[in-house]
Amino acid sequence: MNRYRVRFVLNHQPTQMEVKDGQTLLRALRELGVTSVKRGCEEGECGACTVLIGSKAYKSCMILAREVEGKEVLTSEGLVTVGSKLHPIQKAFIEEGAIQCGFCTPGMIMATYALLMEHPHPSKEEIMDGLSGNLCRCTGYSSIFRAVEKASKIFDAPQEKEGEA
Amino acid sequence: MDFALLRPTSLSEVLEMMNEYPKARLKAGGTDLLVWIKKGLISADHVIDMGLIPEIKGIIPNEGEGIHIGAMATLSDVICHSAIQKDYPDLTQACRMHSDPLIRNQATVVGNVCSAVPSGDCIPPLLAHRALVHTVGSKEPRVMPLEKWIIAPRTTRILPEEVVSSVFLPQPEEGIRVVGRYLRISRRKALDLAQVGVCCVMEWKKSSFQTYLSYGAVSAVPFRCLEAEQIINEAQRVDEELLQFVVDLAVGSVQPISDVRASQEYRIQMVRELTRQALMECYLEGRDQ
Numbered sequence: 062m063n064r065y066r067v068r069f070v071l072n073h074q075p076t077q078m079e080v081k082d083g084q085t086l087l088r089a090l091r092e093l094g095v096t097s098v099k100r101g102c103e104e105g106e107c108g109a110c111t112v113l114i115g116s117k118a119y120k121s122c123m124i125l126a127r128e129v130e131g132k133e134v135l136t137s138e139g140l141v142t143v144g145s146k147l148h149p150i151q152k153a154f155i156e157e158g159a160i161q162c163g164f165c166t167p168g169m170i171m172a173t174y175a176l177l178m179e180h181p182h183p184s185k186e187e188i189m190d191g192l193s194g195n196l197c198r199c200t201g202y203s204s205i206f207r208a209v210e211k212a213s214k215i216f217d218a219p220q221e222k223e224g225e226a
Numbered sequence: 227m228d229f230a231l232l233r234p235t236s237l238s239e240v241l242e243m244m245n246e247y248p249k250a251r252l253k254a255g256g257t258d259l260l261v262w263i264k265k266g267l268i269s270a271d272h273v274i275d276m277g278l279i280p281e282i283k284g285i286i287p288n289e290g291e292g293i294h295i296g297a298m299a300t301l302s303d304v305i306c307h308s309a310i311q312k313d314y315p316d317l318t319q320a321c322r323m324h325s326d327p328l329i330r331n332q333a334t335v336v337g338n339v340c341s342a343v344p345s346g347d348c349i350p351p352l353l354a355h356r357a358l359v360h361t362v363g364s365k366e367p368r369v370m371p372l373e374k375w376i377i378a379p380r381t382t383r384i385l386p387e388e389v390v391s392s393v394f395l396p397q398p399e400e401g402i403r404v405v406g407r408y409l410r411i412s413r414r415k416a417l418d419l420a421q422v423g424v425c426c427v428m429e430w431k432k433s434s435f436q437t438y439l440s441y442g443a444v445s446a447v448p449f450r451c452l453e454a455e456q457i458i459n460e461a462q463r464v465d466e467e468l469l470q471f472v473v474d475l476a477v478g479s480v481q482p483i484s485d486v487r488a489s490q491e492y493r494i495q496m497v498r499e500l501t502r503q504a505l506m507e508c509y510l511e512g513r514d515q
Contacts, residue, residue, distance in 0.1 A: 063230070083227030083273075085260075104261045105329060106417060117302070117331045123257055124332070127231055128277060172328065193416030194326025 069129045071095070072139030080126035086112070089126035090136065097137040097167035101196075108195030111168035112136050118175035120194070137167035140174065150174055153212035154205070161199030169195050173209050182213055227263055229270045235278045237362055237389060244387045245364065247272040252389060254297055255333040257325070258341045282391055285310070294360070294392040297337075301330040301348075313398055316406030316425050317351040323408070324348070326416045336390050342376045343419075345443035349376070350425035351408050353450050354438040355395050363388030376447045403430040405512040407504040410442075411496050413487065419443070421488040422496040426504035430512040434462060437508075439501070444480040444493050451479045454501075464509035469502050476501045 068077050071093070080089045087110040090098045101109035103122045110121040113135040140148035150173050153159070160166045169192060176183055176191030183191060188209045197205060232250070234240045244250055250272035253259050262268045276282060282297040285307050293309060301321040304310055311318050324330060324338075324347045338348040339359065349372070357372040364387045372393070375382050384390065398404050410423040423442035428435045437458040442448040454475045461468050482493035 082231040083229050085227075104264065105257055108326070108328060111328060118328050119332055120328050123255075123260055123329070125231060125256070125260075125275070127233070128275065176327075190416075191327055194328040 065127055067127055067130050069131060070133040072134070072136060078126070082125075082127065084126045086121040086124040086126045086129055086134070090121060090134075095136050095138060099164055099167060101164070106196070107165070107168075108172060109165050109168045111171040111195060113171055113175055116175070116178060118172050135171070135174075137170050140170070148174075149215040150177070150208075150212040153208040153215065157204050157208040157211055159200060159204040159208035165195060165197040165199075169197065169205055173212060176209070177213055183209070227260070227270075229263070229273045232272060232274045233278050234274060234276075235280075237279060237281060237391060240274055240276065240279070240389055241362070241364060241387060243272075243274050244389070247274075248386060250274050252276060252340075254337040254340075255300065255329075257329050257333040258337065276389075286392075288394075290397065292397040293395045295335050295395065296392050297334065297390055299335055301325075301333050301335060301338075302327070304335055305330065310395075313404050314351065314355055314395055314406065315404065316354065316408040316427055317348065317395075319406070320347040320351045320408040320410075320423075320425070323410055323415070323420075329417075336393055339372065339375070339393055340382060340384070340390055342380050342382050342447075344379050344446060344448065345419040345421075345423065346448065347408070347410065347420060347423060347442065349448040350423050350440040350442040351406065351427070352393060352395070353440040353448060354406070354425045354427040356438075358394040358396070359390055360392045360394055361385075361388045362391050367391075369394075373450065379446055398429055399431075401431055403512065403515060404428070405430065405508045405515075407507050409500045409504050411488075411500065419487060422482075422493050422500060423448075424497065424500035424504050426501075426508045428508040428512045430515070433513070435459075435509075435512055437505070439476070439505070441476070441480055441497070444482040444497055446481070449479075451476050453479065458505070464505050469505065472505065473498050473501050 064079050099109035101107035105120050105123045112121045114132050150170050172192050172195050180187050188206050232243050251270040253273050253275045263270050284296050285299050286294040304321045335348050338346045352372050359370050359375045361368045406427045408425045410420040412418040412420050420443040425440045427438040437455050439455050440450045454472045480497050482490050484490040
């Protein structure tokens with residue numbers, strides 16, 4: 062089977078990877094060492110492999126690696142800034158105890174990121190819908206919803222400042 | 227997955243590839259296709275990815291005639307589209323209920339129509355709006371009413387070497403107000419298939435209206451209940467007496483099965499409830515506007 066070189070931007074860095082035709086983005090990213098992207102159901106149900114492509118969230122087990130040619134892919138690793146500073150969403154998940162086994166967490170965080178980009182002040186219903194493609198078998202979701210609410214408040218200040226500038 | 231992936235950039239290139247590899251599978255969003263391949267439900271040596279073809283991306287209004295939903299338009303694209311929200315509100319509702327927000331970013335309306343499963347959420351609203359399926363192929367382009375398009379579960383009238391380029395929604399006539407409801411029941415809200423889906427569309431012109439009533443997941447193929455529509459349109463009212471009659475007609479026209487999602491008895495009971503609710507809500511909303 063043919064191998065292809067895919068050029069794309071991974072977590073703000075121009076990146077190349079060698080992939081096969083039928084290889085999913087999930088598997089290709091894990092081969093690259095991006096292990097926040099979890100291999101759960103591999104059929105689009107669990108959301109543990111959620112990544113952003115451009116500004117939208119996708120389940121990377123349903124995307125073929127070749128499809129991200131020339132695109133920007135963001136994973137949970139990419140939210141961490143210089144000096145290992147965690148993103149407000151990641152912090153909120155820790156502070157609210159929204160993590161137990163942690164397997165769903167990177168996917169939850171990426172789905173939250175996409176949700177807050179679209180709805181900076183989501184209602185409870187919008188949070189529930191926004192995370193409805195991500196399954197958690199530990200927390201019962203309440204702590205996750207609290208973390209999203211908390212993260213949305215932390216988000217306020219810098220965004221408004223940017224708007225004024 | 228062991229297939230060769232082809233990535234054409236125009237529909238004519240797709241047709242050439244299909245000619246060369248007659249058994250190739252077409253991929254739009256791929257949310258059904260990749261799962262079916264992985265599970266071994268279908269075989270695929272070649273997969274043609276339609277993601278790089280500009281002419282079938284997005285939603286294209288055709289001034290004064292209607293709206294083309296291109297083969298690569300996602301459910302999220304449809305949900306955000308203001309003209310669809312206004313004139314085809316039940317389609318927006320159906321897209322919102324489909325799967326989850328991540329899959330909606332990827333899955334396409336045309337894919338839903340081509341997968342042609344009995345529970346496809348987009349199908350009852352498209353039927354109620356008398357949607358047309360546009361195809362291109364090695365012969366002349368074809369246009370076919372969606373009603374005739376699906377002939378059995380997962381089976382459509384598509385020809386070999388033919389591609390669906392869009393689904394077309396005719397524009398309501400001048401002065402028509404459209405009220406629509408897509409109501410569905412499923413075991414959980416997200417990521418589950420409908421146990422029953424009922425769509426009602428009422429097109430109001432002043433105080434008179436035309437009703438369109440369609441069903442998903444309660445027969446081999448989603449369908450419109452023409453008899454019930456006719457009774458309602460002749461009566462020009464929705465009240466308890468009429469509802470009892472119409473609901474019986476609807477129940478008589480569905481043929482649900484018992485499966486892992488619901489029993490036949492439950493589905494029939496829900497057809498009663500949802501038909502009643504959809505009709506009443508559309509009637510009251512249209513009448514009071």
